Amino acid sequence: MTDQSVFVLGEGFHALEPTAFETEAEFQELLARHPRVLDFGSLADGQPLRLVLVAREMGVATSAESGPTYWLDHLFVDADGVPTLVEVKRATDTRIRREVVGQMLDYAANGARYWPAALLQRSFEETCAADGRSVEEAYAELLGEQSPEDFWTTVEERLAAGQMRLLFVADRIPLELRAIVEFLNRQMRQTDVYAVELTQYRGGGDLRVLVPRIHGEVATAAKSPTGRRGSQRTTRTDMDAALRDHLTPDLRRAASELLDHATSMGRLEGGTAKYPSMSAHYRAGDRQVPIWTLSLHDSEKTELGFSFASITHHLGLDVAAAFADSLPAVGELKAKLEVQPEKGYKGWPTVPLTDLASEPGAVTRVLTAIQELVEGQDSSASASA
Structure with a gap:
């Protein structure tokens, strides 16, 4: 991508320059507070995706007998009960090229086995409490007619079936990572894999613009319809x-x-x-x-x-x-x-x-x-x- 400025017209003319995120923590906090920057795609009924944060630094165990071994940057979920695992890296971190891929696959494989519905529900409700948000209000937006227990059971089942999204988020996506993401997306039938390049532009005062660019959508669209997840329940x-x-x-x-x-x-x-x-x-x-x-x-x-x-x-x-x-x-x-x-x-x-x-x-x-x-x-x- 070019480093050309972005110009905003309104009550005046504002030039915004591309600006790196100062720390990874700042980057992570932005996504936790504003998950809509990751809301590409739609739900099964065609409604907007609207990701909701389950937890930051979600612990990932590697056996039923151990506590967390790894920590996922963000775990989100949508109203269809599809979990979205997010790893955040700045372009200056060399792990964004290859190491982060193995890291993410570790999280997905073990999360699918060791994140039971009750743990997911507790994590979500604790996140709501920490953010000062009413759990009832959060569930009203997320659940529709379902009970919380039914919803989190669905999330657990989707994890077990590999029905999830894996998102690599960075301020610059290197070509090596983009190639890996597109390859994985073509090969993984139940799991969608994306790289999200999120460029930040800053102007005078608090003015800021975030521009997401998605890699992997072409490979997702090319998947066989029979390989994609469905919502048909076992009777x-x-x-x-x-x-x-x-x-x-x-x-x-x-x-x-x-x-x-x-x-x-x-x-x-x-x-x-x-x-x-x-x-x-x-x-x-x-x-x-x-x-x-x-x-x-x-x-x-x-x-x-x-x-x-x-x-x-x-x-x-x-x-x-x-x-x-x-x-x-x-x-x-x-x-x-x-x-x-x-x-x-x-x-x-x-x-x-x-x-x-x-x-x-x-x-x-x-x-x-x-x-x-x-x-x-x-x-x-x-x-x-």
Whole structure:
């Protein structure tokens, strides 16, 4: 891009000169306060994108047993529940050429695994509080008719399916990064990758102009329509068909027990990932709490994941600890449950359905644990009434 001045006509004639951002922190603060400079594209219904900040310096864990290892500059989300991961670099930072790409892919891969819905919801609400913004007002603009729990579950599902945007933002995008972005965007079917060159012009006083230039849109438009994300949710009919077509009778029986219990005692919600999935929400006291998600990734990998972060967020550590103690410690689940206390019961431990189905009574113990959790909250609510 040229370094030519920009001229503003209004009550006078103003010449604005291209000016570098003094620090990366200044650059990051600008994006956090004014995300509209990144609002290119539109929602599924054609409405403007309107990104909303979930958190600055969003922690990224690399295992269910660890705390944050990395820190993403910004995590945004739109009203469709599509997460947008943003890394900011000034042109003077040599990492803008190649290192930042590996960094971003680390964040995307691990965020997809270790950002449960409850963590995302808590981060967003804490950001609202820190900014002095009403959570109710923020949700009114973002959610429409959805509940916060349903919305953040959708965000979690999109992450797990790789349905996200990756944005590299800098005041100057080098050719090396632009080439990598366009290559990744052509190859990644579920994930959109962009480089945003944000040039700043300053004039007299506080007058400032920001000019974004987007790289990667051509590659995005060229993607096959069948590879792009959809908003079609898995129905119970879809799930039953997938179980029938891909699972053995024992696994199908175990999955059906879980789904039938959620249908009769709670509420099932279909996922929007490219593979069939359904989440179970149960009313515990006065709250609808996501408890588990059943995901049929392929014919060899069907797993049940427990949303401990949601349980802890809604019902507290003691309830989450009691629930963990009640679950059957079978197969891979045993080791994952053992590390939950030191991690504050904020993980997403999963267990292959084969482990549950092969252990006599294991599925029954899962359902009993859920029943005890729900009834315990109902008793507490009645006692306090």
